[in-house]
Amino acid sequence: MKQFKFHIERLKASGLRPTRQRLALSKLLFDRKETFHFTIEILKKIVKKDSKEKISTATLYNTVHAFKNRGYLKEISLKGNKTFFDTNTKNHHHFCDEDMSQLIDIKDNNISVHNLPKTPKGKKIKSIEVLVKIANNN
Numbered sequence: 001m002k003q004f005k006f007h008i009e010r011l012k013a014s015g016l017r018p019t020r021q022r023l024a025l026s027k028l029l030f031d032r033k034e035t036f037h038f039t040i041e042i043l044k045k046i047v048k049k050d051s052k053e054k055i056s057t058a059t060l061y062n063t064v065h066a067f068k069n070r071g072y073l074k075e076i077s078l079k080g081n082k083t084f085f086d087t088n089t090k091n092h093h094h095f096c097d098e099d100m101s102q103l104i105d106i107k108d109n110n111i112s113v114h115n116l117p118k119t120p121k122g123k124k125i126k127s128i129e130v131l132v133k134i135a136n137n138n
Helices: 002-013 020-030 040-052 057-070
Strands: 074-077 083-086 091-098 102-106 131-134
Touching: 002 020, 002 057, 020 040, 020 057, 040 057
Parallel strands: 091 131
Antiparallel strands: 074 083, 091 102
Protein backbone atom coordinates (compact mmCIF):
# COMPACT_ATOMS: atom_id res chain seq x y z
CA MET A 1 0.00 0.00 0.00
CA LYS A 2 2.92 2.36 0.77
CA GLN A 3 4.37 1.90 -2.75
CA PHE A 4 0.94 2.48 -4.30
CA LYS A 5 0.63 5.80 -2.42
CA PHE A 6 4.17 6.72 -3.53
CA HIS A 7 3.18 6.33 -7.20
CA ILE A 8 -0.07 8.28 -6.78
CA GLU A 9 1.78 11.15 -5.07
CA ARG A 10 4.51 11.15 -7.74
CA LEU A 11 1.93 11.34 -10.53
CA LYS A 12 -0.04 14.12 -8.82
CA ALA A 13 3.17 16.08 -8.12
CA SER A 14 3.91 15.80 -11.85
CA GLY A 15 0.52 17.29 -12.70
CA LEU A 16 -0.97 13.97 -13.86
CA ARG A 17 -4.14 12.15 -12.89
CA PRO A 18 -3.23 8.73 -11.44
CA THR A 19 -4.95 6.52 -14.04
CA ARG A 20 -4.36 2.75 -14.16
CA GLN A 21 -2.07 3.21 -17.18
CA ARG A 22 0.04 5.91 -15.53
CA LEU A 23 0.24 3.96 -12.26
CA ALA A 24 1.46 0.91 -14.22
CA LEU A 25 4.04 3.07 -15.98
CA SER A 26 5.23 4.64 -12.71
CA LYS A 27 5.65 1.19 -11.16
CA LEU A 28 7.54 -0.02 -14.22
CA LEU A 29 9.95 2.92 -14.03
CA PHE A 30 10.51 3.30 -10.30
CA ASP A 31 9.96 -0.13 -8.69
CA ARG A 32 13.42 -1.33 -9.75
CA LYS A 33 16.48 -2.17 -7.71
CA GLU A 34 18.83 -0.82 -10.38
CA THR A 35 18.97 2.40 -12.36
CA PHE A 36 16.92 2.20 -15.54
CA HIS A 37 18.13 3.85 -18.78
CA PHE A 38 15.59 3.88 -21.59
CA THR A 39 14.42 5.57 -24.73
CA ILE A 40 10.71 5.94 -25.47
CA GLU A 41 11.09 3.15 -28.07
CA ILE A 42 12.64 0.79 -25.49
CA LEU A 43 9.91 1.68 -22.99
CA LYS A 44 7.18 0.99 -25.58
CA LYS A 45 8.59 -2.53 -26.13
CA ILE A 46 8.80 -3.24 -22.39
CA VAL A 47 5.26 -1.98 -21.79
CA LYS A 48 3.92 -4.08 -24.65
CA LYS A 49 5.69 -7.18 -23.30
CA ASP A 50 5.36 -6.77 -19.53
CA SER A 51 2.42 -4.52 -18.68
CA LYS A 52 -1.11 -5.81 -18.21
CA GLU A 53 -2.33 -2.31 -19.08
CA LYS A 54 -2.61 -1.09 -22.66
CA ILE A 55 -0.72 2.22 -22.64
CA SER A 56 -0.82 4.54 -25.64
CA THR A 57 2.32 6.13 -27.08
CA ALA A 58 0.91 9.57 -26.19
CA THR A 59 0.51 8.51 -22.54
CA LEU A 60 4.10 7.19 -22.52
CA TYR A 61 5.48 10.47 -23.91
CA ASN A 62 3.33 12.68 -21.69
CA THR A 63 4.06 10.74 -18.50
CA VAL A 64 7.82 10.44 -19.13
CA HIS A 65 8.10 14.15 -19.94
CA ALA A 66 5.99 15.14 -16.91
CA PHE A 67 8.30 13.03 -14.69
CA LYS A 68 11.34 14.61 -16.35
CA ASN A 69 9.98 18.14 -15.91
CA ARG A 70 9.31 17.42 -12.22
CA GLY A 71 12.88 16.10 -11.77
CA TYR A 72 12.05 12.41 -11.32
CA LEU A 73 13.86 11.45 -14.54
CA LYS A 74 17.04 12.79 -16.12
CA GLU A 75 17.12 13.36 -19.89
CA ILE A 76 20.35 12.52 -21.72
CA SER A 77 20.42 13.61 -25.37
CA LEU A 78 22.95 12.03 -27.70
CA LYS A 79 23.88 12.88 -31.26
CA GLY A 80 21.08 12.64 -33.75
CA ASN A 81 17.64 12.16 -32.27
CA LYS A 82 18.58 9.57 -29.63
CA THR A 83 17.32 10.62 -26.21
CA PHE A 84 17.68 8.45 -23.14
CA PHE A 85 15.96 8.89 -19.80
CA ASP A 86 17.54 7.81 -16.52
CA THR A 87 15.79 7.02 -13.24
CA ASN A 88 18.96 8.07 -11.37
CA THR A 89 18.72 11.87 -11.31
CA LYS A 90 21.90 12.44 -9.30
CA ASN A 91 25.02 13.67 -11.12
CA HIS A 92 26.88 10.65 -12.42
CA HIS A 93 28.79 9.46 -15.47
CA HIS A 94 27.94 7.05 -18.31
CA PHE A 95 29.37 4.81 -20.94
CA CYS A 96 27.40 5.09 -24.16
CA ASP A 97 27.63 1.79 -26.03
CA GLU A 98 26.99 2.83 -29.62
CA ASP A 99 26.90 -0.77 -30.89
CA MET A 100 24.20 -1.80 -28.43
CA SER A 101 22.51 1.63 -28.30
CA GLN A 102 22.50 1.72 -24.51
CA LEU A 103 23.77 3.72 -21.54
CA ILE A 104 25.71 2.11 -18.70
CA ASP A 105 26.46 3.85 -15.41
CA ILE A 106 30.12 4.40 -14.64
CA LYS A 107 30.59 3.23 -11.07
CA ASP A 108 33.96 4.92 -10.55
CA ASN A 109 33.50 8.23 -8.76
CA ASN A 110 37.21 9.00 -9.07
CA ILE A 111 36.87 10.69 -12.47
CA SER A 112 38.54 14.07 -12.44
CA VAL A 113 38.28 16.84 -15.00
CA HIS A 114 41.06 19.42 -15.28
CA ASN A 115 41.58 22.69 -17.15
CA LEU A 116 37.94 23.63 -17.58
CA PRO A 117 37.30 26.71 -19.71
CA LYS A 118 36.28 29.96 -18.06
CA THR A 119 32.54 30.27 -17.77
CA PRO A 120 30.74 33.19 -19.40
CA LYS A 121 30.44 36.30 -17.24
CA GLY A 122 27.80 35.91 -14.55
CA LYS A 123 27.67 32.11 -14.90
CA LYS A 124 29.08 29.28 -12.80
CA ILE A 125 29.45 25.56 -13.43
CA LYS A 126 26.45 23.74 -12.02
CA SER A 127 27.62 20.18 -12.67
CA ILE A 128 29.88 18.07 -14.85
CA GLU A 129 28.88 14.71 -16.22
CA VAL A 130 31.20 12.60 -18.36
CA LEU A 131 29.83 10.56 -21.27
CA VAL A 132 32.34 8.02 -22.59
CA LYS A 133 31.37 6.56 -25.97
CA ILE A 134 32.41 2.94 -26.50
CA ALA A 135 32.19 0.56 -29.46
CA ASN A 136 33.40 -2.88 -30.51
CA ASN A 137 37.10 -3.27 -31.35
CA ASN A 138 36.43 -4.25 -34.97
